[in-house]
Amino acid sequence: xxxxxxxxxxxxxxxxxxxxxxxxxxxxxxxxxxxxxxxxxxxxxxxxxxxxxxxxxxxxxxxxxxxxxxxxxxxxxxxxxxxxxxxxxxxxxxxxxxxxxxxxxxxxxxxxxxxxxxxxxxxxxxxxxxxxxxxxxxxxxxxxxxxxxxxxxxxxxxxxxxxxxxxxxxxxxxxxxxxxxxxxxxxxxxxxxxxxxxxxxxxxxxxxxxxxxxxxxxxxxx
Numbered sequence: 467x468x469x470x471x472x473x474x475x476x477x478x479x480x481x482x483x484x485x486x487x488x489x490x491x492x493x494x495x496x497x498x499x500x501x502x503x504x505x506x507x508x509x510x511x512x513x514x515x516x517x518x519x520x521x522x523x524x525x526x527x528x529x530x531x532x533x534x535x536x537x538x539x540x541x542x543x544x545x546x547x548x549x550x551x552x553x554x555x556x557x558x559x560x561x562x563x564x565x566x567x568x569x570x571x572x573x574x575x576x577x578x579x580x581x582x583x584x585x586x587x588x589x590x591x592x593x594x595x596x597x598x599x600x601x602x603x604x605x606x607x608x609x610x611x612x613x614x615x616x617x618x619x620x621x622x623x624x625x626x627x628x629x630x631x632x633x634x635x636x637x638x639x640x641x642x643x644x645x646x647x648x649x650x651x652x653x654x655x656x657x658x659x660x661x662x663x664x665x666x667x668x669x670x671x672x673x674x675x676x677x678x679x680x681x682x683x684x685x686x687x688x
Contacts, residue, residue: 473521480514481597484634485576488607491627492572493565497550497619501543504623508538511630511637518637527637538630550619563614572607579603597638604631 487507494500512535519527563571583599608631611624 470521473517477514477517477597480510480517481600481634481638483510484514484604484631485600485607488604488611488627488631489569489572491623492568492607492611492614497617498547500620500623501546501550504546504627505539505543507627507630508534508540508543511634512539514634515637534633538626542626546619546623562616568610568614572610575606575610576603579606598635601631601635601638604634607631 484507487503487510490503491500491507494503512531515527515531515534519525519531579602580599583602586598605628608624608628611627612621615621615624
């Protein structure tokens, strides 16, 4: 029982770290810093999956934890780092919404998430039921990152952060998806990252920029 309570507390701490990392992703201006926090998010997600595996009967979650650490904690950040280095992008353009307003919106989304999820948590008997509100908040914060950034690279990281949050939600709400689904999603995300890399290269060579507003302006002039 003491071990179970310890693991539940560890899962709650990991959930809190996921939320803090989502805020950290929103607060960054340098792309390399965003990438570091994205990698940290993948590592925390892998640790959470491992902890859930320890208290559940789903042995396949051990494989999921290893796959998450390799793909989301190492491989995807490395691929995005290669893209950033190749294109010599080091600093993010100012977001569409200034930072104080962005953070106020983020806090509001967190409050809405808790309001939505708390009734569901009250009727759940899973050991991870108290992570659902935070998982919902991380999904909303990933969406916020996508719509408040101007650079395509950062928007893609926001998209991948949403995918991490949805995986975290599945772990907390149902102790994970079927293994075949997880493997399929993992390879879809990997292929998407490769396609995004090719897409960024083409955008840079065509428009000499990855800033969405600049690309729109140049496209209109053409």
